[in-house]
Amino acid sequence: MTKYWMALSSVAGVGSKTVQMLVSRFGSPKAVFSAPVVEIARMPRLDLLLAREILDAGKRLAEFERTIAWRSESGIQILCPDSHEYPDLLKITADFPPILYKSGGSLPKTEPTVAIVGTRFPTFSGLVAAEKMAEWLVRRGVVVISGLARGVDTAAHRGALKGGGKTIAVLGSGLKMVYPHENYQLADDIRISGAIISECHPNEVVSAQRLIQRNRIISGLSLGVILVEPKRGSLNAARRALRENRHIFLYGSDSSILSPPLSQAVSIIHGIDGLDAVMDRLYITENMGDQMYLL
Numbered sequence: 421m422t423k424y425w426m427a428l429s430s431v432a433g434v435g436s437k438t439v440q441m442l443v444s445r446f447g448s449p450k451a452v453f454s455a456p457v458v459e460i461a462r463m464p465r466l467d468l469l470l471a472r473e474i475l476d477a478g479k480r481l482a483e484f485e486r487t488i489a490w491r492s493e494s495g496i497q498i499l500c501p502d503s504h505e506y507p508d509l510l511k512i513t514a515d516f517p518p519i520l521y522k523s524g525g526s527l528p529k530t531e532p533t534v535a536i537v538g539t540r541f542p543t544f545s546g547l548v549a550a551e552k553m554a555e556w557l558v559r560r561g562v563v564v565i566s567g568l569a570r571g572v573d574t575a576a577h578r579g580a581l582k583g584g585g586k587t588i589a590v591l592g593s594g595l596k597m598v599y600p601h602e603n604y605q606l607a608d609d610i611r612i613s614g615a616i617i618s619e620c621h622p623n624e625v626v627s628a629q630r631l632i633q634r635n636r637i638i639s640g641l642s643l644g645v646i647l648v649e650p651k652r653g654s655l656n657a658a659r660r661a662l663r664e665n666r667h668i669f670l671y672g673s674d675s676s677i678l679s680p681p682l683s684q685a686v687s688i689i690h691g692i693d694g695l696d697a698v699m700d701r702l703y704i705t706e707n708m709g710d711q712m713y714l715l
Contacts, residue, residue: 453478524615538572558585
């Protein structure tokens, strides 16, 4: 089914929400390409021109099959929501990415996950706290999620690696265009026990829009989000987490620095001493058939 998701996602002007809407309306990504053009054009945010472009993409399925095989040979796996490895927790979010490019090991399916995100320019104490909290969490079987950015994100990934655990880096660029450039080696280290992922084409360069968009993946993969000296980007991730009913924690600061409703939802923690509370309040996930329950 991956080739059908890729075909839908390849059409300029058709974003993740539109792809989900089409799949919901016609029953499957494959069924979209058998739908009448006028029926597609009647969907919100679409018109006859886009509808024809969507159907034209369905004529290039062999091309997408070749791309999937070629990327796999080069160490990049292409996942869609029908892929076994596509994370269930991400799939239940409002606008999950139709396509994920992955390099490295497996993505978390049953392991608890926590995101650690924050400013690119942390204080020394914030940097140390992010690293130590990540190390503490992975030693207890938690997978640490972050965005490979400078500062807090980098410290979180390094702490997870130091603890011998798994960490997942979500990029705002393609997997072959790691940003920032000084984290190329860190990305390689993460691939060994964890993975780096992105919804961007592997050769796509970073952009402000992509950095914001990747925050929904960071929060969507995570049962809880720990904010360390948060600024704009990490606050965006926290707001996304709030929409998805995830736990939100703030390291070592007064919640008055946050605006409602985020300030009312956050729990304050003080470094390692507060992580027992994080573990206690994480959602317990159980798979019952095809349904994911958050208890």
